[in-house]
Amino acid sequence: MRNRYQSKRRVLNVFTLAMINIAAIESLKNFPIMAKVGLEALFFYMLAAIVFFIPCGLVSAELATGFPSTGGVYTWVKKAFGERYGFVAVWLQWVENVIWYPTILSFAAATIAYLFAPQLASHKLYMLGMILGLYWLNTLFNFFGMRASGLISTIGVIIGTIIPVSLIILFGCSWFLVGDYSHLHWSWSGLFPHITNMKNLAFLVGVLLGLSGMEMSAVHAKEVENPQRDYPKAILLSSLVILITSILSALSIAIVVPSHKISLVAGVMQAFEVFFEVYRMQWAMPILALLIAIGAIAMVSTWIVGPSKGLLASAKDGDIPKIFEKMNKYHMPITIMLLQGVIVSLLTLVFLFMPNVSSSYWILTALTAQLYLLMYLLMFASAIRLRYTQPLVKRAYKIPFGNWGIWIIGGVGFLGSLFAIVVGFFPPAQLQTGNIVFYESFLGGGMVIMVLLPLVIYWFSKRFHE
Numbered sequence: 001m002r003n004r005y006q007s008k009r010r011v012l013n014v015f016t017l018a019m020i021n022i023a024a025i026e027s028l029k030n031f032p033i034m035a036k037v038g039l040e041a042l043f044f045y046m047l048a049a050i051v052f053f054i055p056c057g058l059v060s061a062e063l064a065t066g067f068p069s070t071g072g073v074y075t076w077v078k079k080a081f082g083e084r085y086g087f088v089a090v091w092l093q094w095v096e097n098v099i100w101y102p103t104i105l106s107f108a109a110a111t112i113a114y115l116f117a118p119q120l121a122s123h124k125l126y127m128l129g130m131i132l133g134l135y136w137l138n139t140l141f142n143f144f145g146m147r148a149s150g151l152i153s154t155i156g157v158i159i160g161t162i163i164p165v166s167l168i169i170l171f172g173c174s175w176f177l178v179g180d181y182s183h184l185h186w187s188w189s190g191l192f193p194h195i196t197n198m199k200n201l202a203f204l205v206g207v208l209l210g211l212s213g214m215e216m217s218a219v220h221a222k223e224v225e226n227p228q229r230d231y232p233k234a235i236l237l238s239s240l241v242i243l244i245t246s247i248l249s250a251l252s253i254a255i256v257v258p259s260h261k262i263s264l265v266a267g268v269m270q271a272f273e274v275f276f277e278v279y280r281m282q283w284a285m286p287i288l289a290l291l292i293a294i295g296a297i298a299m300v301s302t303w304i305v306g307p308s309k310g311l312l313a314s315a316k317d318g319d320i321p322k323i324f325e326k327m328n329k330y331h332m333p334i335t336i337m338l339l340q341g342v343i344v345s346l347l348t349l350v351f352l353f354m355p356n357v358s359s360s361y362w363i364l365t366a367l368t369a370q371l372y373l374l375m376y377l378l379m380f381a382s383a384i385r386l387r388y389t390q391p392l393v394k395r396a397y398k399i400p401f402g403n404w405g406i407w408i409i410g411g412v413g414f415l416g417s418l419f420a421i422v423v424g425f426f427p428p429a430q431l432q433t434g435n436i437v438f439y440e441s442f443l444g445g446g447m448v449i450m451v452l453l454p455l456v457i458y459w460f461s462k463r464f465h466e
Helices: 002-009 014-025 028-035 040-066 073-081 083-113 118-122 124-142 149-178 204-210 214-223 227-256 267-278 282-303 306-316 334-352 357-389 402-423 436-465
Strands: none
Touching (some): 014 227, 028 040, 028 149, 028 204, 028 267, 040 214, 040 357, 083 124, 083 306, 083 334, 124 334, 124 357, 267 282
16 A cells, blocks of 8 residues: 555656746746846846756755655755754754745735835835734734645735736737837847946846745655656756746836836836836736735745744754744744744844835845855755765665766855855945945844854753753
8 A cells, every 4th residue: 555655646747846846936026136137137047047046956856855854954954964054954944034024025015005005115114014014914824824825825826926927928028029118228248247346246146046945846856757857857847937937027127117217126016017007907907916915925924834844843853942842722833933023023124224125125135045045055065965975875866977966066056056145245236225334244244143043052952951
């Protein structure tokens, strides 16, 4: 019976696995970042695919099929470098999600503003109040369990991502083919940023964040009929779909909205506002705004508990104080959820200290990406180390060409992530980021604190358990 059950589990084909990747990664909130740089978006997306996106997918597939566990990155890094660094990895994965919540909720808040007063999308106090209100409502909802999380996620992806992305690409292509005026100037030289100034590469960190998350879906690799053959095909297919739709969506925004006017939180709605006005479809604006907002809020609702489970697993291993193991009668980790709510609330205050909403959105995006990329450094290094320390472990999918293959793929991913972390410290040339001392202190201090915290917590916890 068990063998029959396991054979039935291998039910995912290439297309299905590719769709899982797309649903987990693609998000409208990332498009305005690349719309800011216009044609250079092509360069940034291609570079990100080569040095990060594809290596991440292949490495996480090998790790997921060789060391399957609900702990994910926590288990992989723990096996490679020990329990302490496994905890650091899962902490980084958790805390970057905590910092990500204000960015996705600011996108939702800006979208909701288009239902009644679009000018509020650039109002700091409105954004602050909406982010805090939406987050704590979602947290309260999750206290009662997530039995319907799969349904919420599916509905959110369909109405909040697939429909709007299809529409913005359709309108953008139509606009371009008809020959209407474009704010995007087409030229070969416009494809490449001036790499002599690191500020022109700053948005690379935002692109990598927008393409991250492949390690989450890699746990499904063992459910593919022939992982060695089909998983790379699924990676290639999903990569092509995500890259093509992301590029076309970003360019669609850049065509109709001048670069200096694109809001990082409301850029999508700015573009739809122009399209609907020209095509005399203003009646559709509030409907679309509602759909996108529901999709963003559903995404937050689905993710609020997800990353906490990895931290909960480390709590049960004794890596952090037992108080974080506390769960309510609906089996929700309420202590961890309350802690992340407090951190989200404090981080949201950055909207009061930055020059405008877009710069606030960006600095949180940059810190989120840098912390996530630190986790990826540990993941890529773990994949290489485990090839040597546990060579006999059977991996349903294994990067080809032996240890040379893992060094090339893992090495490229490691160096690409490290480069993006460094680039993230340079404020984008396209944004007004205000006081450089505050900018660098927020990012540098945030990284130091978020890396030292898990080490300190782990040390105290182990001493207490001794």
